[in-house]
Amino acid sequence: MAVGFSCKLKQAALVLGAGLLLALPAAAQPAKPDCSRPLSLALHEHGLLYSADTSSGIDKDVSDELIRRSGCRVHVSLMPRARIWKLIESGALDFSLSGISNEQREGFAAFAWYFSNKYYLLVRRDAKVARIEDFERNKALQLGVIRSFRYSESANRLVDTLAAEQRLTLSAGLPPLFNALAKGHIQAMIIEPFDYPTLESDSIREISQILEFGDAPVPHGLIMSKASLSSTEQGRWRALIDEMRRDGTMLQIFQKYFKPELARAMVNF
Numbered sequence: 001m002a003v004g005f006s007c008k009l010k011q012a013a014l015v016l017g018a019g020l021l022l023a024l025p026a027a028a029q030p031a032k033p034d035c036s037r038p039l040s041l042a043l044h045e046h047g048l049l050y051s052a053d054t055s056s057g058i059d060k061d062v063s064d065e066l067i068r069r070s071g072c073r074v075h076v077s078l079m080p081r082a083r084i085w086k087l088i089e090s091g092a093l094d095f096s097l098s099g100i101s102n103e104q105r106e107g108f109a110a111f112a113w114y115f116s117n118k119y120y121l122l123v124r125r126d127a128k129v130a131r132i133e134d135f136e137r138n139k140a141l142q143l144g145v146i147r148s149f150r151y152s153e154s155a156n157r158l159v160d161t162l163a164a165e166q167r168l169t170l171s172a173g174l175p176p177l178f179n180a181l182a183k184g185h186i187q188a189m190i191i192e193p194f195d196y197p198t199l200e201s202d203s204i205r206e207i208s209q210i211l212e213f214g215d216a217p218v219p220h221g222l223i224m225s226k227a228s229l230s231s232t233e234q235g236r237w238r239a240l241i242d243e244m245r246r247d248g249t250m251l252q253i254f255q256k257y258f259k260p261e262l263a264r265a266m267v268n269f
Contacts, residue, residue, distance in 0.1 A: 033236040035072035041095040042079040042087070046146075046174055047194035048257045049098050052078055058194070059097040061253045062114065062244075066222070069240050080172045082148035084223075085109075091227025095237075099223035102150055110224040110234045112241035114250055116217035116269040117192050119151045120210050121158075122199070127187040132211050135188055136161060144169045144177040144186035152215035155190050178204060193262065217269060 043050045043059050050057035067074045074095075079087075087093035089108040101111055121132055129135045135143075136158060143162050147170045150156055162168050169186050171177045178198055180186045191199070191210075198204060222241055224234045244250045245267065254263035 030239045031236055033070045033072055033240070034233055035070065038073045038075060039094045040075050040077070040092075041097070042077050042084045042093055043097065044079060044081045044084060046081075046098075047192075048197065049194050050078070058253060058257055061256070062097055062222075062250070065244060065249060065253070066237070066240055069243070070237070081146060082172075085148055088223055088225045089227070091225050094225050094228050096223040098220045100150060100218050100220055108226050110226055110229070110231075110238075111219075111221040112224070112234075112238035113219040113221035113269075114241050114245060115221075115254065115266045116219045117194075117266055118215065118217050119155045119213055120191050121155075121188055121213065122181070122191045122195075122204075122208050122210055123188040124181060124184065124207055125209055126184075126207070129188070129211070132158065132213065135211075139165065139167070141187040142167050142169055142185070144171060144180050144189040146171055146173060146177070149190075151190055152213055152218050154213040154215050159190075174198075182207065193258065193266070217266075219269065 041063055043057075043063065045052050048057055049059045063074070063076055067076075084093065084096045085105070088096060098115075099105075099109070099111060101109070121135065123129045123135060127135070127138070127141055129138070129141070132154070135141055143159070145159055145168055151159065159168065169177075169180060171180070174195065177186070177189045181189055182203055199208075199210075222237060224237060226234075229237070241250075251263060251267045254267050257263075258266070
């Protein structure tokens with residue numbers, strides 16, 4: 001009898017334990033973001049990240065998926081990058097995408113990383129530059145950059161050095177820089193993988209060469225305004241990004257625009 005009673009207790013414990021395990025996944029699901037108010041997200045036009053002409057790009061796909069998973073009402077707009085950072089800082093804008101961090105931005109923005117990439121210097125061949133140091137030393141050469149953009153460590157150091165020497169040409173976007181490079185108004189610009197389609201054009205390929213900075217890949221992610229989103233809400237949106245990386249959705253998005261090996265290298269960092 002004692003043995004039978006003990007067996008029944010063990011069976012009851014197993015049944016109870018199984019019931020608790022079945023209940024755990026639902027209870028452990030992270031809370032969805034707060035959708036009690038309309039939210040705002042700004043895209044910026046930049047190569048494969050987003051094209052206003054086609055209303056498509058990596059950041060557009062990521063934003064569509066985030067909106068679907070969150071269930072929130074999100075107003076999506078297009079803005080210059082410099083304006084995006086100002087509105088993120090003030091709290092007038094909740095989100096943007098493909099942002100990189102630095103000490104200043106950490107003060108007003110939080111991030112949810114979803115890819116990383118390297119930066120390169122695209123230089124006119126007639127500038128006769130074999131190394132990035134050669135470009136820096138030649139005071140006659142001008143570098144074109146997008147206003148408010150930051151890059152990898154060595155690229156930022158070059159930008160800051162040339163800014164002090166008044167050797168920068170600022171632009172609101174990428175197309176004017178490629179145009180200025182083609183016309184010889186600038187002799188170099190900083191590029192990343194999202195700019196590859198333009199590099200494949202005959203007019204740019206024939207006149208330019210690519211130099212490596214040699215820096216490690218830089219993480220990019222969802223930008224979240226600390227002024228408008230609590231740390232709890234930031235965590236909930238970060239969980240959605242992590243989920244997209246974990247279940248392969250982010251990789252699928254990048255494979256629409258890049259070859260599989262490059263897409264994997266960018267997403268699996």
